[in-house]
Amino acid sequence: MVEFEDPYFITNLSDSNLGANETWNSTINLGEGERLVNVTSEMDIAYAIPLYGYCMPFLLVITIVANTLIVVVLSKRHMRTPTNAVLMAMALSDMFTLLFPAPWLFYMYTFGNHYKPLSPVGACYAWRAMNDIIPGLFHTASIWLTLALAVQRYIYVCHAPMARTWCTMPNVLKGVVFISICATLHQSPRFFELVYEPTTIRWGDQNNVVVCKVKLADWIEHGLTPDVYYTIYFLFRVIFVHALPCISLVALNLLLFKALRKAQIKRNKLFKENRKGDCKKLRDSNCTTLMLIVVVTVFLFTEIPLAVVTVLHIISSSIKEILDYHVANILILFTNFFIILSYPINFAIYCGMSRQFRETFKELFIRGAVQATRGRNGAGSSKYSLVNGPRTSTNETVL
Template sequence: MEEALLGLPPFVNGTFSSQCDYKMAKILYSIAAPIVIFITLCFNVMYILVVNYVKDDRTASTVQTTGISISNTLHGVSQLPIFFYFFLRENMADPVSANWCNAYRVLGFILPNIFHTATVWQLVVFGIQRFLSFRWPFSAYVWLKVDRFLTFTIIIYVCSSITHGYKFFDFVHESGEPCSFSYRKGIATIYYIKFYHWFCAIVVQIVPCVVMSVCVVPLIYAIRLSYLRRKRVFVNSLTAIPRNRRFTMKQCQSLGILVLTLAVEWPLTVVIMLQLTSSGTTSKECEYTSLIISHFMLLVSYLLFLPVYLILNFELRRTFALLKSDVTVFVMRHLQMEVNSDDVD
């Protein structure tokens, strides 16, 4: 049973295909990946608090970016137990319990794929929604409502779960060392394996990457058109230039997120397609090293989402400063109340 083609991280029958893959996974997943995931968790929690701090500023895009941040966080956090238990051990080939073997498949393969699929498709909808907002802003104000995109987000999560959910039940753990799986009777056919691999490669990788790539050019055009439109309207205003620049930078936030995603997803797509189309006679030396590196870069890209937001979005930085000020005032008042209570005593 070999599902490392789309599994994150790649793990084949309890051992890696070569010592090269083993060493690379040990280096990246033992310390580096948990650190990246922990920082991503802190960043995303901070972003969710900031973007939803002012209720009147909530829009369809904030709903989508919040959903994307949640997916990114869950994608990494779900793998942390596997990273800590397996990759920090002296020898991953040592025997482990059947429960940990099953946990490896669920936490290291199934759940990450669900959250990764949800992230990718939310980014697709996000890119389309941003283009419509920039190109036809008045119509978008009527149609692109918060509750509608909240519904879209829920639908994406449900569809992502359906896409990979049956993988919870299609395998059984075989007795052996350290972890070995096989498909249940009746589905252990080459057609089932190929169908799942190609279905995921097309639905999770190829189609979203193509759609996001196609969205980039119209998005640039819409941002440029929006900039020129504002420039004509505020031609006689002395403060128009800096305001127009800040608003354009805010619009480029969505473009930056799409480009960052494509810079990681396209190499991952190419690696997966090469794995699917390669013949069985190819060398097994370092076979999955490229997939391990691509998966690690995917985790790193999720870490960079918040810096992109903060660099390009002036209003987000202002809200962050407001949140920081309110927290500081709250803490100071709480400390003052404690001091006053001590004086009374």
């Protein structure tokens, strides 16, 4: 999940949003800069429970099934192309973005344990890592992979000779590994920025309830200082994870759409000249480009709002306070939800716009339907053959 960590993940006891019957009555004095983990104050429970507690389990099942099917289909030998390698990496990143926080979302919001003290210390570390840091890592990788996909398609369409050198399978796999390493390095300091310690409080009618006391690590508090550390982190994130990728993707989408229109005019000319072979190749290329434009467009609709809120957070934290953080956290909550909601959509796009993906899916999971289709078309003239490759007759991509 993408959240604002500095002021919102941890809150003072006196700032708690707990109800009257759920107040944490402290029996200790906290030191300067120390806080108690209070999950209820992390986000507006009125929205978090229905979205994360009730809707999320269904989305989790749909996402896991859809993205697993994408990986299985794209991993087949005849589907292994540079484009499909990036699409498969994106599917895995999206699935892991939701899979890691899922156990905690169930525990906190579906089963209604968000108001309870979180302990022991190991659980506090696990909550933070699995609910924020690791999902942030995979989501960052997904953003950069989407950008890599658009760049790759731009090279294919607008600079075809370069594709033979740059868009090979070994180079694409190296790019995927490089993106994964960069995303890991970007998030790795966050594993060490907070220190949790056990302490006891009075909670309701219970005395000596163990909870997690949390503070900034010494290397931030007395080294870089919190202002420097969080400014560097969020500034890097807003520039290289949100702003530049989104701006680049908008520009690349426009360039690809412009190239698509030119290619369509050329295809019409080839069709009039009865050059069916060249016309078919160009049609397949156009359909692949169109499908990837749709994938990138869906991505942008969910990512741009998050980028805007993050930019406002940077301005409000470092220059002038302009953001109502209660409203901002609600916006982040809904933005996170819509990002997750978009994950299964790619499967629908591939099935709807890629004939090869659809036929491979049928070959793997609906053999009866494929055999019936082959029977109607004759044993030696099937629309799709794993040996002879795709024989397209509609305006669909073969990836």
